[in-house]
Amino acid sequence: MAKPVLFVTRRLPASIEALAEQGYEARLTASEVAIPDLLARADGADAILCCPGDLLDAKTVAALPGSVKVIGTFSVGLDHIDLAAAKARGIKVCNTPDVLSVATAECAMLLLMAAARRAGEGERLVRSGKWAGWAPTQLLGTGLSGQRLGIFGMGRIGREIARMGRGFGMEVHYRDMTRMPSQLELGAIFHDNDDSFLPLCQFLSMNAPGGDGTMHWLNQERIAKLPFGAVVANAARGTLVDDTALIAALRSGQIAAAGLDVYNGEPRLNAEYLTLENVVLLPHLGSATTTTRDAMGQVVLSGIGAALVGETPSNLVG
Numbered sequence: 445m446a447k448p449v450l451f452v453t454r455r456l457p458a459s460i461e462a463l464a465e466q467g468y469e470a471r472l473t474a475s476e477v478a479i480p481d482l483l484a485r486a487d488g489a490d491a492i493l494c495c496p497g498d499l500l501d502a503k504t505v506a507a508l509p510g511s512v513k514v515i516g517t518f519s520v521g522l523d524h525i526d527l528a529a530a531k532a533r534g535i536k537v538c539n540t541p542d543v544l545s546v547a548t549a550e551c552a553m554l555l556l557m558a559a560a561r562r563a564g565e566g567e568r569l570v571r572s573g574k575w576a577g578w579a580p581t582q583l584l585g586t587g588l589s590g591q592r593l594g595i596f597g598m599g600r601i602g603r604e605i606a607r608m609g610r611g612f613g614m615e616v617h618y619r620d621m622t623r624m625p626s627q628l629e630l631g632a633i634f635h636d637n638d639d640s641f642l643p644l645c646q647f648l649s650m651n652a653p654g655g656d657g658t659m660h661w662l663n664q665e666r667i668a669k670l671p672f673g674a675v676v677a678n679a680a681r682g683t684l685v686d687d688t689a690l691i692a693a694l695r696s697g698q699i700a701a702a703g704l705d706v707y708n709g710e711p712r713l714n715a716e717y718l719t720l721e722n723v724v725l726l727p728h729l730g731s732a733t734t735t736t737r738d739a740m741g742q743v744v745l746s747g748i749g750a751a752l753v754g755e756t757p758s759n760l761v762g
């Protein structure tokens with residue numbers, strides 16, 4: 445029996461490409477970045493394995509060939525796929541939950557720490573060849589221990605950040621639509637409104653999904669409610685941040701430092717960030733560990749396989 449055709453939009457880890465080739469007539473792609481001819485390459489495919497940044501908006505989904513029954517995304521985030529349009533076409537969608545929570549939380553902690561301890565500035569100083577040696581007042585930052593950590597979006601990744609924050613001796617607060625069962629809170633303090641939450645956030649980690657509901661959540665009004673000199677990190681989606689407001693706050697000192705892994709319109713980013721010393725910039729590395737990316741590949745392939753044979757995979761999202 446002929447294998448189903450799987451169109452893979454980007455180069456994947458070698459072990460995952462090998463797995464794809466075992467189960468499918470795999471149409472692999474050498475490119476690491478988004479390809480322009482996605483629709484043409486999907487022609488005749490039973491399933492598409494896409495990535496964040498492959499825009500499957502309503503128009504593109506509507507134009508997909510009739511052969512496509514499943515879209516699997518190599519991500520937990522779904523903001524690049526119009527789920528309603530996929531549903532209207534009867535196309536199932538699955539993603540990669542759980543397996544990347546720890547890696548992404550580690551990245552959020554890395555951003556908080558690098559921003560608070562001025563690691564970017566320090567690295568640039570050493571590389572510049574201008575470092576003159578240890579000095580009592582050089583690059584003084586802020587420690588995490590004993591500080592309050594606010595988490596916006598207490599899903600699986602947020603909960604891992606809470607666990608790590610506790611390990612650093614931080615007092616954890618969180619803002620979400622609903623309170624978690626107390627056995628999952630492990631001492632984290634729930635806030636159902638910004639006015640009680642934001643003024644406590646000496647450190648703020650944003651971990652909510654992207655999309656219309658969280659568009660530019662960190663705006664001028666919310667920034668004004670943070671304690672002066674707060675440190676913020678975004679390892680979720682660039683759309684959570686109003687860049688103009690964040691840049692103004694980084695200039696004024698209202699926000700002492702920020703760590704960003706994701707950007708509005710990435711891979712482009714607001715060029716003013718590049719002029720600021722007090723922002724640490726990473727290229728969307730949240731889930732980028734070898735074991736995590738392998739696990740993501742296994743989860744998404746298993747979801748695609750199940751959906752193609754009419755089963756309901758646990759990672760089905762639409």
Ligand code: DGY
Nearest residue numbers: 518519520521730731
């Ligand atoms: C995701 O999974 O949504 C990340 O942003 C990519 O790892």
